[in-house]
Amino acid sequence: MLLQFSLTLGGLLMCAGDIVALAGLLTWQQRAPDPGTRRRRLLAGVMPLSTVLLLLLLGLLFSLMVLWSPEGATILADL
8 A cells, every 4th residue: 555655656746747847848949039949849849748748647647547446456466
């Protein structure tokens, strides 16, 4: 049970960090000096990195749901 709580806390901290990283990425894109640079940052930086960050967020949330499912303790014991 303590392992479930510690993994949950770590997962929630990673989710919060992921959201902060997304906010920083969007802020970086919006602070470009001209529209051409903003578009370049959007296509070359924001889109690929936000895709990775959102996939990480989705995976973390799925892992937390599996961890707290009725079979979660069994799955955790098998690891």
